[in-house]
Amino acid sequence: MRLVSSKIFTMVGWIYQPILISLAVLLITLSDKVHGGKILVYPLDGSHWVNMKFIVEALHSNGHDITVVRASNSWYIKENSHLYTSITIPNTGGFDEDFFTELVLGKYLKIQREHGQSFYTQMKLQSLLTESFFKFHKNMAEVISRVLDDDQLIRSLQEAKFDVVLTDPSVAGGTMLARRLGLPLVHNVRWTVQGEAHMVLAPSPLSYVPFVASELTDKMTFPQRVSNVLTYFIGSYTLASQTEPNYKPVVLRHFGPDVDYDTFFQVADIWLMRTDFVFDFPRPTMPNIVYVSGFQCSPANPLPPDLERFVQSSGEHGIIMMTLGTLLATLPEEIADEIAAGFAMLPQKVIWRYTGPPPSTLGNNTLLVDWIPQNDLLGHPKTRVFVAHGGTNGVQEAIYHGVPLVGLPLLLDQPDNLSKLTARGAAKVVNILTMDRRVFREAIEAVLYEPSYRENMQRLSGLHRDQPIKPLDKAVFWIEFVMRHKGAAHLRTESYKMSWVVYYSVDVIGTLLACVLLVVLVSLAVVRWVCRKVFCKRKVKKE
Structure with missing residues (x-):
């Protein structure tokens, strides 16, 4: 009977031990927080x-x-x-x-x-x-x-x-x-x-x-x-x-x-x-x-039903997403036409955040939207390429979800952000001013069909996510x-x-150089004095 009771208590302990440990960790965590700051x-x-x-x-x-x-x-x-x-x-x-x-x-x-x-x-x-x-x-x-x-x-x-x-x-x-x-x-x-x-x-x-x-x-x-x-x-x-x-x-x-x-x-x-x-x-x-x-990155949430239907209609080809961030939702007509024409040549479906007049070359595969759930689309399994201007938020979300980029940098830090991903083989940059529809299409096809781009971005994604907190x-x-x-x-x-003089020890270096110079000058003076004495003695002896 005593043995049976002991086994029961042991089993209860095994069952509740994880719960007790979790409660203890929660209490310790809560004790460190600032409430109502x-x-x-x-x-x-x-x-x-x-x-x-x-x-x-x-x-x-x-x-x-x-x-x-x-x-x-x-x-x-x-x-x-x-x-x-x-x-x-x-x-x-x-x-x-x-x-x-x-x-x-x-x-x-x-x-x-x-x-x-x-x-x-x-x-x-x-x-x-x-x-x-x-x-x-x-x-x-x-x-x-x-x-x-x-x-x-x-x-x-x-x-x-x-x-x-x-x-x-x-x-x-x-x-x-x-x-x-x-x-x-x-x-x-x-x-x-x-x-x-x-x-x-x-x-x-x-x-x-x-x-x-x-x-x-x-x-x-x-x-x-x-x-x-x-x-x-x-x-x-x-x-x-x-x-x-x-x-x-x-x-x-x-x-x-x-x-x-x-x-x-x-x-x-x-x-x-x-x-x-x-x-x-x-x-x-x-x-x-x-x-x-x-x-700011997080696992993808479900898309709105109408957007999900459009994404699913892409079949095995998947989708391409394009946005130029919060700052630019429209483009000059001739640039927008070349981008739309480049998209129209592709078998993928395209979701493009664009609020300007629809380009004259817009294809049936391209959906223009005023707002885009960027994080959720990047995390969708059918997303193949992200066409972006290279803002920090978008670049980091692309890394998090492992989606390679075609970059259209405009100004500020955007060229530098994209150059870092290009150096790691996870992005391809195109000059938005000099490109035409053919150059734009070829850049997207390179990122789509050259496996190294996605593999490199997936590797960066794995490194980014592998952290304890x-x-x-x-x-x-x-x-x-x-x-x-x-x-x-x-x-x-x-x-x-510190001033730059102190930070770079310019004052210390200057003092040490002055000391060395002083020692050299004193040494030269002593040598000169000794030489003069020796020379004078020899001259006196000769006379």
Whole structure:
């Protein structure tokens, strides 16, 4: 009887042991979380907000109270949301759909079509981008100035007792606001007002760290290294000319002359980096950089019934998906016609996000839509190729789902993003301005029928997914970590406080060289004195 009872208790223990262990792990996990924290979010609109919203949703689901600072003319950031309370700042210009439509369609593509790919064209394009983004950053500086000048608003924010500021440092407002409120700061980052985040924060040897605009890899020949260095200095100067004249006066006015502008934006406790070393090339990093590439990616959800029927009608050929992201839903007529004609030559079905007039060459296999469930289509088993402009979000979702790309880069970081995938054999790039329907079709067919493209992208997908913690969970953990510990100063190095003279030990090297020079001069003086004495003695003896 005792033996039977013992066996019963042992069996019950075996049954409940996994449940007890799970409960213990859950309790430990919950004990580390911050419940009911208050988070102030200062985002950037457009695709950057589409990205940031995933973190906002995750923080909201964890029970945090979120407040979002938005401009009155925000494009994507809605004033009313169940996820957050909004603070709306009056604004009449800046980052909206019209800004990019006018920049890309009205000017950028027009200049290239009219003047070709000459050096003059490149200089004109660079001048256009510099002028456009100077105006953009001027507007962003005016927005944060309105916030900092509003004593009543600042007082209400201080009384709200936020735990942390979460911002996109592509604009400077969030960093300034965190400094004014004396709050811990987390960057949701790939770009800052001073450049690519790694270049700003971490050691970046140009011998094997390619500058963003160079479209080079980490394996550079001597001429490529020369090009990389020149591109770095030209690019850094260009970016500084767009941002510093706008933000420096705001920093000086509100924080005083003793604050160093060059290090002002490097004080964040945690940098949530929207890249990783599956997509990017290996390089030095820092303790407070946390890699959360692809945190917006997720398994595919079922498609709407009408879209699913269209996808299934593709049969064994599958589908091709095309979108140029949140910024561009239409194209010049002649370019759209060539793309549509290229699609019409293929046996695959095509889903194309396009809001302009239907191209005259549109084939029966192509469906034009105003909106596209990008992540869900990329995760569909019938999706064969993704035709995209190369924005960070789309590239990361393609990697997550293992779908190779045909790239049509336009501007900003898009050519560099696609060049990284091209170097890994997972994408093929086509010049949208010089291509015709034949070139476009051949590029798609190469990616469709050459197995290496899909195999290489599937390999990248496997590497990206093979990690112990989901990127979104990692991002939320580190935000809550900063909230729990009132910052993460122990992870920040002192390098951001140093001038370039101190950082590169120029003063030390100069001192050591001066010492060596002094020793050499003293030694020469002694030798000269000894020689003179010996010579004088010999002369006296002879006389």
